[in-house]
Amino acid sequence: MRHNSFLRIVTAAGAVTVIGLGFPGTAAAGVDDLSISKFGKAGTGCPYELTASLTNVPPAAPILFRDGATALGAGVKAGDVATIDWTPATTGEHTLYAGVSGPAPGWKELKVDVGRGIDLGSTCMGM
Template sequence: MRITIIAAIAAAAGLSVVAAPVHATVTNVSVNIASNEKTGTGCQYKVTANLAAATDTALVHFYDNGTEFATAKPYNGVASTPWSPKTKGDHVLRAGQPAAGFPMVKATTVEGINTGSGCLPLG
C-alpha cells in the first residue's frame, strides 16, 4: 500500500519511480579451460557466472583471491568478463552479487606465453 501511495504522489508531481535492480543467486562460476588444464600468467581467459534468473539486472562482481577485478551486467542469466592472472599459484575466482552470495572456482596458474591466438602454460 505504501509503495502505491508513493508512486501515486511521484506520478502526480511529474516524477518517475525506478525499480531497483533485481538480484538473483549466482549458481555457477567457470573459466574457459579444460578441467585438468592450468592457466598461464599474461594470458587472457573468460570467467562466466550463471545466475538463477534470466531476468536478473544487478551487476555481478568478480574476485581473484579476494580482490575485485571486474563487474559485469548480466544478460539472459549470464555475466562474463575477461581475466588475466598476474601471478603464479592457486587462484580462487568468485562471482556474485553483494545481496546474494559468491560461488567460486579454483584455477592453478603457471608461467604462460601468450601466443596471440591462445596461451601456452609452461608447467
Template sequence: MTMRVGAVAAVFGAAVAVMMGAAPTTRGTVTQVGMYPGVNFGSATNYGSGCTYTARAAVTDAVSPVVFYDNGVPFGMVRPSGGVALIDWVPAAPGAHTVSAIQEPDGSAVASIDIQVGNGMHLGYACAVFDG
C-alpha cells in the first residue's frame, strides 16, 4: 500500500511539474497605433510642431506598460486602461515622423503610424498648421 501511495504521489508530482514548466507566459502586444489631431488644423496636415496631440495604442495586455517612440526616440511610458494606452505627443520639428509603441516587457511586437508634421502656430487652445 505504501508503494502504491508513493507511486501515485510521484506521478502526480511529475504531472504538476510538467504543467508548471509548460505554463504559457502572457506577452503584451501593441496591435495598433493611432494619433488624435484634436482641434488642430492645416491644409496639408493637421499635425504641427510644438502642438499637442494624443497618441493611442491598442494593446493585448491590460497591465504591462507601453513605451511610445518618435522616430525611434522614446517620449513616454504609460500603463494602459481597458486595453488602450494614451499619452500626449508634441512633435519638436516639422518633417516625417514615425510614432511607434511597444508593450513591455516583451518588446518584440511594434506597431506604428507615419505622420507628416508641418509648422504649428498656437491659436489659444488650438494650433494652425502651415506647410507639411
C-alpha cells in the first residue's frame, strides 16, 4: 500500500513536468517589445505613439499601457501590434509599460527621458 502511494506521487510529479514543457514551436502570449515614435529627446506637451509588438494574444484580450503607476488605457489593436497616444506632462525619466490584461505573464518596459517640449508648429521636440 505504501509503495502505491509513492508511485502515485512520482507519477503526478512527472505529469506536472510534462505539462509544464508545453508544445514545441508555441510561443507564449504577450508583449514582445515596446517602442515610441520619436526622434531625439521626448518633450513635455509633445504627442507620441507607443507601439507594443504582440505574440499570440487573443483578439479579445486588451493591451494595457502605463506611465509608471499611472494607467494610460487600453491600446488599439491591429494584427500583431497595439498602439496608444501618449503626451508626457512632466520632465524627467518615465518608465512606460505595456502588457496583456489578465493573468498573462510579463510586462515590457521602456525608459524615456523627457525634457521641456518646444512646439514648432509642424513638429514638437524635447530640449
